[in-house]
Amino acid sequence: MNRLIFFLLPLLAFVTGCPPVDPVQSQPPLAMPGAGAGDNDSQQFLFALRVKVTSIEVPVGTASGSEEIWSYLDEERTKAFHSATLGRNGMRVGLADAASWPDLARILMKMTGRKLTEEMYTAIPGQPFPIELRSNLPAQTIFTSYSDRTLSGSDYPPGDNLLTLNITLDENDSSRMIVTALPQIRSTQRSTDIVRQDSGFVFAEHPVMYSFSPAMFQFAMKDKDIVVIGPRAESRRPTSIGYHFLLQEKQNMPCETVLVLSVNLVKVPLHNPLPDARH
Numbered sequence: 017m018n019r020l021i022f023f024l025l026p027l028l029a030f031v032t033g034c035p036p037v038d039p040v041q042s043q044p045p046l047a048m049p050g051a052g053a054g055d056n057d058s059q060q061f062l063f064a065l066r067v068k069v070t071s072i073e074v075p076v077g078t079a080s081g082s083e084e085i086w087s088y089l090d091e092e093r094t095k096a097f098h099s100a101t102l103g104r105n106g107m108r109v110g111l112a113d114a115a116s117w118p119d120l121a122r123i124l125m126k127m128t129g130r131k132l133t134e135e136m137y138t139a140i141p142g143q144p145f146p147i148e149l150r151s152n153l154p155a156q157t158i159f160t161s162y163s164d165r166t167l168s169g170s171d172y173p174p175g176d177n178l179l180t181l182n183i184t185l186d187e188n189d190s191s192r193m194i195v196t197a198l199p200q201i202r203s204t205q206r207s208t209d210i211v212r213q214d215s216g217f218v219f220a221e222h223p224v225m226y227s228f229s230p231a232m233f234q235f236a237m238k239d240k241d242i243v244v245i246g247p248r249a250e251s252r253r254p255t256s257i258g259y260h261f262l263l264q265e266k267q268n269m270p271c272e273t274v275l276v277l278s279v280n281l282v283k284v285p286l287h288n289p290l291p292d293a294r295h
Contacts, residue, residue, distance in 0.1 A: 065139040076270040080247040104161040106251030106258020146178040159255040175203040201226040243277040
């Protein structure tokens with residue numbers, strides 16, 4: 017354990033300045049054996065992820081109604097868990113390599129887009145973490161489209177609209193990452209439960225999470241690939257998921273939000289192999 021902490025300290029110093037994502041980041045990064053040509057089978061590494069999220073605002077209909085930006089992206093690499101429901105729920109996802117970013121940035125600027133925010137997150141492989149898309153929202157009514165083309169509507173309490181990501185590493189190729197994304201609402205009001213701890217029973221407060229599984233999607237990416245998440249034409253339906261997560265009004269004028277994600281893998285070698293967890 018002391019050896020793990022010793023190597024964790026320089027890793028955290030390397031990513032200093034990144035805002036904390038959630039308490040999950042206090043857990044140690046993942047230790048995995050090296051993979052690929054030239055790696056020693058006994059060599060192990062500590063892994064963490066640096067996720068850069070750039071939010072770009074464009075006039076309504078610009079991203080959802082234009083194919084220009086999507087022509088640079090590979091949408092076939094995205095797997096929606098419920099067939100074509102991702103599009104019917106008003107969301108669109110595509111991937112490209114980092115070399116395509118200058119062209120994508122030029123197109124976004126031509127759309128009169130401007131960079132809203134650029135945030136860096138520190139994440140741990142296999143531990144879900146949220147990206148906050150819209151915060152402090154009032155109660156919302158959202159209709160979800162399912163794989164059988166039926167619609168189901170519900171009222172949701174005030175809260176924050178999130179895109180929760182879970183990034184896992186391929187054990188045979190640590191540069192290959194599997195990203196699973198799920199839109200969620202995190203309630204402002206907290207629920208109280210009784211939790212048993214070593215010291216006894218205590219009251220614990222936590223938000224209520226509402227998940228939109230029909231809009232969950234997954235893709236494989238390499239280190240430094242570019243992921244673009246934006247609205248589809250269906251997002252203009254005021255009760256759609258895309259509308260509530262990727263559209264907003266500024267001075268009564270509707271705008272669309274395009275998210276650009278990149279993930280860098282931080283790998284720190286351990287000079288001595290970690291002991292087998294089974295012992």
